[in-house]
Amino acid sequence: MNLYQMDDLSNEDIHNVLQVAEQYKRGERNQSFDGRTGTLLFYEPSTRTKMSFDMACQKLNIPVLPFSEATSSVTKGESLYDTVKTIEAIGADFVVIRHPDANYFAQLTDINIPVINGGDGTGEHPTQCLLDLMTIKEQFQEFAGLTVTICGDIRHSRVARSNAFTLNRLGVHVKLSAPEAWQDDTLPFPYLSIDDAVRDSDVIMLLRVQTERHDSPVSLEHYLTSYGLTIERAKRMRTNSMVMHPAPVNRGVEIDSNLIESEKSFIFKQMENGVYVRQAVIDLLLNQGGIHNEKTD
Numbered sequence: 001m002n003l004y005q006m007d008d009l010s011n012e013d014i015h016n017v018l019q020v021a022e023q024y025k026r027g028e029r030n031q032s033f034d035g036r037t038g039t040l041l042f043y044e045p046s047t048r049t050k051m052s053f054d055m056a057c058q059k060l061n062i063p064v065l066p067f068s069e070a071t072s073s074v075t076k077g078e079s080l081y082d083t084v085k086t087i088e089a090i091g092a093d094f095v096v097i098r099h100p101d102a103n104y105f106a107q108l109t110d111i112n113i114p115v116i117n118g119g120d121g122t123g124e125h126p127t128q129c130l131l132d133l134m135t136i137k138e139q140f141q142e143f144a145g146l147t148v149t150i151c152g153d154i155r156h157s158r159v160a161r162s163n164a165f166t167l168n169r170l171g172v173h174v175k176l177s178a179p180e181a182w183q184d185d186t187l188p189f190p191y192l193s194i195d196d197a198v199r200d201s202d203v204i205m206l207l208r209v210q211t212e213r214h215d216s217p218v219s220l221e222h223y224l225t226s227y228g229l230t231i232e233r234a235k236r237m238r239t240n241s242m243v244m245h246p247a248p249v250n251r252g253v254e255i256d257s258n259l260i261e262s263e264k265s266f267i268f269k270q271m272e273n274g275v276y277v278r279q280a281v282i283d284l285l286l287n288q289g290g291i292h293n294e295k296t297d
């Protein structure tokens with residue numbers, strides 16, 4: 001079993017991952033991974049995803065085989081498929097991959113170890129989605145009936161894609177807020193202004209402006225006041241509502257810098273939960289043979 005996209009998981013599977021992640025967080029789960037090894041293949045920069053998978057492996061006592069694209073045979077033209085096949089032959093038990101190409105995993109058809117998608121271009125970011133779900137669940141206990149507005153550079157965001165469809169099937173009212181140029185017609189959810197969003201949402205999920213994926217440069221001088229979370233807007237948010245952001249944050253662009261560690265911000269809590277969610281995903285893929293049908297009670 002692989003974790004490429006959130007559609008690989010049923011709602012029951014998602015609840016299962018969250019339950020196991022919560023067990024790790026409470027220190028109530030202890031599994032043996034004797035003799036197992038993993039590899040983190042990152043073809044795009046990362047701080048949180050790579051380091052939290054690394055930390056998850058350390059907590060599970062799973063050695064990580066080091067890989068750096070810059071010093072590997074990728075520089076000699078070795079394909080992604082041949083690189084992963086090599087890692088499988090060397091004896092790794094699973095691989096986490098981040099790659100700039102959306103749907104890169106379509107070429108990995110004959111790989112026999114689990115592949116966990118750490119982000120595929122503008123495609124999906126399933127473990128980010130799972131850690132976001134864990135963080136929302138900790139605040140509200142359940143998903144059905146909540147309103148979550150995803151705000152910002154939606155067109156270029158794999159986080160928006162994974163979260164919008166998954167939250168929707170968990171019963172959340174999903175809304176979007178973005179400048180016209182960054183709206184995405186493939187996400188069938190209503191758009192609203194950031195001012196309406198802060199008034200009507202339980203969760204304001206901000207996205208990073210991904211300038212590296214833009215075809216032409218865009219001025220961000222007035223972005224915060226037109227589309228971002230200012231201190232004034234934060235004051236108009238609902239009681240108990242949450243500010244989330246997958247990070248890295250462009251301080252002063254998506255959000256006023258002073259709000260990043262404010263009471264409503266769960267940005268660093270998201271990162272903390274990322275370790276537990278990744279422990280859970282690795283655990284279920286290695287020890288249970290898959291995320292499906294595990295009995296956790």
Ligand code: CP
Nearest residue numbers: 046047048049246247
């Ligand atoms: N949120 C996230 O994926 O961060 P990194 O790019 O630092 O991994």
